[in-house]
């Protein structure tokens with residue numbers, strides 16, 4: 265009995281000695297094999313020997329061999345973990361001098377909305393807050409919706425100002441968002457309160473304030489008792505909100521075949537402030553025309569079967585790009601479409 269106990273002690277001592285000598289991963293592995301190998305490891309042999317003992321000795325020695333096994337396992341595991349920690353801290357140490365934590369991280373660029381889209385959203389939000397619906401219409405229009413229903417008779421000289429690309433004699437790229445007025449009035453009954461943003465096309469030579477394709481937002485209100493005062497109040501509120509109260513506006517009498525009376529709205533030139541006689545944005549006048557408006561012509565109401573004796577309305581069409589130019593103080597509208605990311609990325613929603 266004593267013999268076996270001494271044997272276990274001896275094994276333990278040899279293990280401690282071997283472990284203390286193991287200085288690297290390889291020699292640790294050797295110790296692990298020598299004592300724990302399931303084939304010929306020392307523990308395995310001890311367990312084999314247990315079988316030869318008398319039953320009453322087996323229990324006590326079995327417990328001792330088991331304790332030794334746990335002891336060896338834990339010591340080897342602890343040593344292995346220590347190695348890993350040492351290795352990691354060595355890597356950190358080696359790199360710590362080389363990582364400059366004050367440098368900005370590498371950011372992914374996820375893209376951003378185009379400034380015109382952002383500006384259109386701001387416009388939409390102001391009108392949504394006033395209870396307007398947003399309507400859409402086709403960019404390829406018929407002659408009827410783009411001109412005739414809006415009171416432009418065939419061959420009328422007023423059409424010259426709205427010349428465009430024709431797809432067939434009857435189909436054309438719409439020159440304004442006003443045809444959506446007609447489509448909306450055909451679909452809905454008064455009271456009507458809508459805005460319709462979208463692209464429009466014209467025969468224009470590009471310059472700082474003109475493009476052959478640009479964005480407009482149309483507005484239309486039809487109800488009983490609508491007057492020019494509603495038009496003025498609405499547009500003043502809209503522009504003051506859009507420009508944070510910091511803009512001068514003026515109404516100027518004008519003419520459109522589909523409104524009577526009509527007015528255009530100018531805002532002060534934010535590029536030169538009216539101080540540069542050669543300003544390419546306002547031509548030195550200090551004012552930029554951004555919007556056409558007026559009371560819906562009774563003939564237009566008749567064209568869509570709305571009784572002009574009972575109902576009246578106002579409409580307006582705003583050039584989004586030109587207004588955005590003023591809001592962002594950009595001296596040339598063409599910048600919006602040159603796809604220079606250094607320009608495009610500067611804009612975010614306020």
Ligand code: PHE
Nearest residue numbers: 440442556557558579580581
């Ligand atoms: N459609 C006109 C234009 O493009 C603007 C306008 C809209 C005028 C609505 C009056 C009423 O110039």
